[in-house]
Amino acid sequence: MEYKPIRKVVSGNYAAAYAALHARVQVVAAYPITPQTSIIEKIAEFIANGLADIQYIPVESEHSAMAACIGASATGARVFTATSAQGLALMHEMLHWASGARLPIVMVNVNRAMAPPWSVWDDQTDSLAQRDTGWMQFYAENNQEVYDGVLMAYKIAENVNLPAMIIESAFILSHTYDVVEMIPQELVDEFLPPRKPLYSLANFDEPFAVGGLATPNDYYEFRYKIAKAMEEAKKVIKEVGKEFGERFGRDYSEMIEKAYIDDADFVFMGMGSLMGTVKEAVDLLRKEGYKVGYAKVRWFRPFPKEELMEIAESVKGIAVLDRNFSFGQEGILFNEAKGSLYNTSARPIMKDYIVGLGGRDFTVKDVKAIAEDMKKIIESGKLDREIEWYHLKR
Amino acid sequence: MNTLFGKIKEEAKQISPKSVEEYPEAPISLGTTLINFTGDWRTFMPVIDESKCVKCYICWKFCPEPAIYIKPDGMVAVDYDYCKGCGICANECPTKAIAMVREEK
Ligand code: SF4
Ligand code: SF4
Numbered sequence: 237m238e239y240k241p242i243r244k245v246v247s248g249n250y251a252a253a254y255a256a257l258h259a260r261v262q263v264v265a266a267y268p269i270t271p272q273t274s275i276i277e278k279i280a281e282f283i284a285n286g287l288a289d290i291q292y293i294p295v296e297s298e299h300s301a302m303a304a305c306i307g308a309s310a311t312g313a314r315v316f317t318a319t320s321a322q323g324l325a326l327m328h329e330m331l332h333w334a335s336g337a338r339l340p341i342v343m344v345n346v347n348r349a350m351a352p353p354w355s356v357w358d359d360q361t362d363s364l365a366q367r368d369t370g371w372m373q374f375y376a377e378n379n380q381e382v383y384d385g386v387l388m389a390y391k392i393a394e395n396v397n398l399p400a401m402i403i404e405s406a407f408i409l410s411h412t413y414d415v416v417e418m419i420p421q422e423l424v425d426e427f428l429p430p431r432k433p434l435y436s437l438a439n440f441d442e443p444f445a446v447g448g449l450a451t452p453n454d455y456y457e458f459r460y461k462i463a464k465a466m467e468e469a470k471k472v473i474k475e476v477g478k479e480f481g482e483r484f485g486r487d488y489s490e491m492i493e494k495a496y497i498d499d500a501d502f503v504f505m506g507m508g509s510l511m512g513t514v515k516e517a518v519d520l521l522r523k524e525g526y527k528v529g530y531a532k533v534r535w536f537r538p539f540p541k542e543e544l545m546e547i548a549e550s551v552k553g554i555a556v557l558d559r560n561f562s563f564g565q566e567g568i569l570f571n572e573a574k575g576s577l578y579n580t581s582a583r584p585i586m587k588d589y590i591v592g593l594g595g596r597d598f599t600v601k602d603v604k605a606i607a608e609d610m611k612k613i614i615e616s617g618k619l620d621r622e623i624e625w626y627h628l629k630r
Numbered sequence: 631m632n633t634l635f636g637k638i639k640e641e642a643k644q645i646s647p648k649s650v651e652e653y654p655e656a657p658i659s660l661g662t663t664l665i666n667f668t669g670d671w672r673t674f675m676p677v678i679d680e681s682k683c684v685k686c687y688i689c690w691k692f693c694p695e696p697a698i699y700i701k702p703d704g705m706v707a708v709d710y711d712y713c714k715g716c717g718i719c720a721n722e723c724p725t726k727a728i729a730m731v732r733e734e735k
Contacts, residue, residue: 338656397655434656444658453670457653465655 239484241417248409251379251416252318252344252402253278255386257288258424259342261316265293265304269323270356271410272346276318298323302330302341309339310446312433314390317341320406321348321362328366331399335370335462337446338434340393340400342386343371347508347559348406349594357595358405360508360560364536364568370462372400372469373536375507377515379404379414384486387419387428391476394431396469398462405509406595419484427483466538473535491540493532494547496522500529502553502584502610507533507569510559510591510598517603526607533569541576549582555610559592566623585613588623596627638664639711669697672715674730676708682727689719689728 246254252275256264266276282288291313293304298319309315319327324345334341349359363373374389376382382404389400404410419427435444450458474489481487493511496518497503504514511532518530531547531554533540548554558567565571570588577583589606592598606626613619642665647653659666683706690698690706697713698706708719720728 336657435658446656446658448657448659449666449668450657451666451668451670454647454653454657454666457647457650458657460650461653461655 237420237422239423240420241484242420243415243417245413246379246416247274247411247413248376248379248382248404249274249346249411250278251383252386252404253282254416254418255383256316256342257282258419258421259316259387259390259428260314260425260430261290261342262313263291263293263305263308263315264317265295265301265308265315266317266319267295267298267301267323269298269320271348271406272318272320272323272344274410275344275346279316298326299330302327302334305341305343306330306334306337306339307437309334309341310337310436311438312431312436314394314431315339315341316343318344318346320346321350324362324366325350328369331366331369331371333447334399336458338397338462338465340390340397340431342389342393342400342402344382344386344402344404346406346410347403355594356406358408358509358559359593359595360403360558360568361593363401363403364560364562366401367537367568370398370466371537372398372466372473374400374402374534375536376402376404376409377509377512377532379409379412379416380486382409383416383418384480384484384488387424388473388476388480388488390431391428392469392472395472395476396465397434398465398469403508408509417484423483427480470538470540470542473538488534490543491533491535491538492543492547493534494530496527496529497531497547497550499527500551501527501614502555503529503531503547503551504555504557504603504606505531505533505569505573506557506559507536508559510557513598513600514557514603517600517607520600521604521607526611528607528610536569536572539572539576544573544576545580545582548577548580548584551584553585553587553610553614555606556586556588557591557598557606558588559598561590561593570623585617585619586622587613587619589626590623591626593627602626639667667711668695669710669712669714672710672713672733674715674717675710675733676713676715676717676719676728677731678706678708679727679729680705682725684725684727686724688722688724692718692722694718
């Protein structure tokens with residue numbers, strides 16, 4: 237069948253819901269939380285209209301939502317859920333159970349600032365705080381990437397038997413409408429065959445125990461297996477991303493999307509929707525003669541260390557844009573990126589710009605101002621300060 | 631231990647993974663503590679002095695694991711595959727027949 241995309245004008249949340257529908261998820265367990273609510277409302281609507289044969293499990297909290305997803309996934313079903321901020325934090329304990337039991341659950345997290353003070357706007361600290369739970373993390377730049385990300389995530393997750401989180405920005409994507417090219421169901425089915433589970437609780441011929449005790453004699457080996465699966469995931473991500481490109485025209489074979497790297501003095505590095513703004517700004521800056529590049533980190537877990545090392549070899553500086561912060565240290569992406577380059581000889585000057593926390597606007601004008609600052613640093617070779625709270629009212 | 635349980639345990643030890651490759655991908659198991667031995671974090675191990683034992687079986691009743699079993703001859707013995715070295719048996723034994731000895735590993 238020839239690929240003819242179905243164009244729909246949808247919000248990021250609806251893009252997520254359609255992707256779940258097209259992935260033929262069998263079980264959804266979720267609790268509504270702003271700004272995620274419209275994802276699961278849309279899925280409920282699909283079910284009510286007879287469009288989908290999905291078991292919908294209403295629960296009383298996100299902790300239970302993830303618990304239900306884990307149980308369902310352990311039977312071999314394809315499972316979906318979605319959450320935001322405090323809801324994700326409430327899931328934290330269960331996130332470990334999902335990855336530890338090697339269940340390829342896919343979840344959309346709508347990035348939202350953590351309270352207090354109460355905020356429903358965009359901020360990456362909620363998902364980045366789940367860094368060490370053994371979940372893969374994909375940061376979508378736009379609604380199209382939300383849709384594509386969910387479909388690819390199932391294929392990758394079910395290949396390496398680890399759960400994956402697709403992350404989109406609160407309101408900037410979740411509630412903003414844009415054209416999304418959707419894939420006809422038959423072609424999605426070809427790309428994403430039914431799940432072949434590692435084990436299934438529904439297999440009554442071979443009973444076994446899950447979640448049992450591992451003494452110090454056994455636990456260590458299981459952790460190593462997860463570490464190895466994460467490493468393996470890098471290869472699978474690139475293969476699946478390439479296949480997606482060949483089939484549907486949008487290539488995701490790079491874990492870091494790059495532009496103008498080769499002759500750039502410095503690059504902007506960041507994740508998620510803010511990189512759309514940077515993309516536009518970099519095009520304008522190039523026209524004005526700035527030698528700037530663009531490096532969008534798509535996958536934060538597994539971390540694309542090798543790709544980052546390649547970029548570092550060709551540039552003099554990296555401006556990291558962090559819409560997040562780890563108190564007592566620095567921006568989380570900055571911390572990861574810097575750490576990845578410690579054992580190499582290529583160590584460009586790096587500066588951490590803390591931007592857009594709690595939904596503060598981040599515009600093309602801001603990117604230009606940061607470019608000006610970075611230019612000075614590169615020319616003088618002197619880093620004035622490592623961390624800059626860019627928007628602070630002074 | 632000349633019982634069916636003992637035989638199963640011996641077989642379990644034979645098939646238990648020796649290298650990381652032999653471990654299953656996910657932490658699932660075909661049995662519970664029948665093949666998962668919980669007695670590997672001891673510091674002190676109980677040692678029974680059979681000459682002092684009066685076969686009151688208080689240790690057998692109190693052991694929380696339970697790692698104490700009664701042999702066909704009526705004497706008590708410790709199954710070190712499950713004993714966690716808590717010392718309750720030694721504490722409860724009325725004749726002080728059980729000594730807690732530091733285990734060399
Ligand atoms: S030390 Fe504790 S576990 Fe071991 S045999 Fe005595 S009571 Fe049971
Ligand atoms: S409590 Fe002491 S005396 Fe009684 S059965 Fe156990 S070892 Fe023997």
